[in-house]
Amino acid sequence: MSDRRGSRAWKVTGPGGAVAVKANSPDADTAHAKAAEMAQEDDHLLHLTEAGALTPGYRVGAGAWDGGRWLAVNWVDGVPAWRAFTLARGPEGDRPSVRPWLLGIARTWAERLALMHAAGWAHADVQPTNTLIINDGRAELIDYALACHPDHAPLVPYRGAITHTTAPEIAEALLTTPDDTHVTATPAADVWGLGASLFWCWTGHRPVAYEDDAQREDKLRAIAKSATIPLDSVRPWPFPEFEDFITACLQADPAARPSAEALASC
CATH class of the missing domain: 1.10.510.10 (Transferase(Phosphotransferase) domain 1)
Known part of the structure; x- marks a missing residue:
């Protein structure tokens, strides 16, 4: 869906529905900072879900890959x-x-x-x-x-x-x-x-x-x-x-x- 400011985003559709997947661009000058930001967002989602500010199913998954970090959340159809x-x-x-x-x-x-x-x-x-x-x-x-x-x-x-x-x-x-x-x-x-x-x-x-x-x-x-x-x-x-x-x-x-x-x- 987008490739700008050191990060990329995709819409991924499968048997369970659609998710938005984000990852840092590995070859961008901001790769390290964007990977840290991705990890930070994942941490925020966990805390916000625990506090009841987000629905439990919003965060789908997150982790590391060869070029940095990735994060997947439920697709919002808007x-x-x-x-x-x-x-x-x-x-x-x-x-x-x-x-x-x-x-x-x-x-x-x-x-x-x-x-x-x-x-x-x-x-x-x-x-x-x-x-x-x-x-x-x-x-x-x-x-x-x-x-x-x-x-x-x-x-x-x-x-x-x-x-x-x-x-x-x-x-x-x-x-x-x-x-x-x-x-x-x-x-x-x-x-x-x-x-x-x-x-x-x-x-x-x-x-x-x-x-x-x-x-x-x-x-x-x-x-x-x-x-x-x-x-x-x-x-x-x-x-x-x-x-x-x-x-x-x-x-x-x-x-x-x-x-x-x-x-x-x-």
């Missing part, structure tokens, strides 16, 4: 959030059937995060690519490699994930600590990432303005200022309830953001 929102991003998305569908995605996305947060974990990589939308409008999380727990020592220091959905406080921490220092992501940062992802997928704009070709440090500095683009200036059509959901997630103060549990039930 489409990435960005692609799922295609209709909603245009004016034709303003229809009665789309509104409850969008709210259902937002609430189930928050629900999946709430399960992790209740167990003391943060996903730490909340973004459109790591969330798949099922046909009935449910969101499912994938890719737990960067998940964080305050009492769980990482194999690979967390230095943020995709820049565009990075919470302001995480951006500030990344800018003010050495590159090899672990920064622990929090549930509140996940909530900001949820709001940023919904903002991005619905409007087609990232929530913080910066040039596409800007250096990552410059993008992080812009995010750390907590100045988001006014949602009503870029929304494709008015939807007050959905806009309120997104705006609540994007509060600059982490303490002012609602919990994922509260968002799931709103």
